[in-house]
Amino acid sequence: MSEYREKQSLLHGADDLLSRIRVVLVEPSHPGNIGSTARAMKVMGLTRLVLVRPRFFPHLDATALASGAEDLLQQAELHDDLLSAIGDCQRVYGTTARDRHIQWPQLDARQAASEIVAQAMQAPVALLFGRESSGLSNSELDLCQTLIQIPTGDLYHSLNLAQAVQIIAYELQMASRLPVPRQDGLPEQEAQxxxxxxxxxxxxxxxxxxxxxxxxxxxxxxxxxxxxxxxxxxxxxxxxxxxxxxxxxxxxxxxxxxxxx
Structure with a gap:
């Protein structure tokens, strides 16, 4: 029985931790992708969906594709600009499929998940996903401290927005289940x-x-x-x-x- 309680406590702790991670969609153009993103998030324990200037929202296609995650759509935060959506976060991670001329720190989804979970223990963290057609602009990436790329096969690199969210959400769920590393003392909080x-x-x-x-x-x-x-x-x-x-x-x-x- 004690083993069961310990496991349940660990899972509740993971849910608590994941609630500090917000998934931010910047100018999504297809409402179905918003619904599919909500479903991908909920099944992996992520609950905070943030939308920056969505083209169509709310929308019936979003509700249809949420399929059980309608509550995340109802609770979704809407913002007119990206900075207001992430201003109180200490760390911001941006997803990108392109190499950039300026070298940002860059991690794959699994490496990033471990780091994001560790950061979320201290303060809110934002995970940015860009437009379906063009991703995040350089000025939006300027707000990020780290970029995330999802490795793909050599012949075809295109991932749907909700698929990308699903992959990273899965890695976050797995990383949140790992034992929490012990920290001596209280580290100074990073600036927002x-x-x-x-x-x-x-x-x-x-x-x-x-x-x-x-x-x-x-x-x-x-x-x-x-x-x-x-x-x-x-x-x-x-x-x-x-x-x-x-x-x-x-x-x-x-x-x-x-x-x-």
Whole structure:
């Protein structure tokens, strides 16, 4: 009996953990894919579905293909922009089928699942899926710290949106059942997306004013700087320190300009 209770406790703990992982669909165009995604999520214990500017929702096709996961559709969160959908998350993972010119940290679905589950023990995590036709844009991937690719056969690489969700959801379910690694002490909480984005905008403004950022390489350089700071996993306190430094630099530059230095 004790073994049964231990197993049930482990499964309930896994469900608790998975509730901190939100699946975010960016501009899905086919309502049937939304319904199929909800079904793929529910069968693997994921419950938080977030939709950013869906073309058609709610829709009968979504309800029909949810097939038992209609509650996830009813509870789905709708957002007009991606940042509002993930602003309170500490880590964001983006799915992509394409190689990018800037090298983001990249994992396959199984590797990513273990990391996502570990992160979800600390704070909410977002998992982004892009448009059926074009995936996530580079500016949307800028909000991600890690990219996920699903390995496929050599002859055909195309995965349906809901299929991709199903594969990663399965890996998350399996990873959530593994023993939780023990941590000594309380690690400092990583900064949320909102905090990091505020810092990046302030840094961009300071670097533009200084002349360091210039067209046509402005976006390329900012993307590299994002990757640099993302690798450091700064805490909110560290972000506040960095922003304080930028504020003082701006004040100094303003005083120096007034004094004609």
């Amino acid at each position: 997306v909102d905090d990091r984005e505020g810092f990046y905008e302030q840094m961009r403004a300071v670097l533009l004013a200084s002349g360091f950022l210039q067209a046509p390489r402005e976006e390329h350089m900012m993307r590299r700087l994002r990757r640099l700071f993302d690798r450091a996993h700064p805490s909110r306190n560290e972000i506040d320190i960095l922003r304080g430094i930028l504020t003082e630099i701006t004040r100094w530059a303003t005083r120096a300009s007034r004094e004609g230095r």
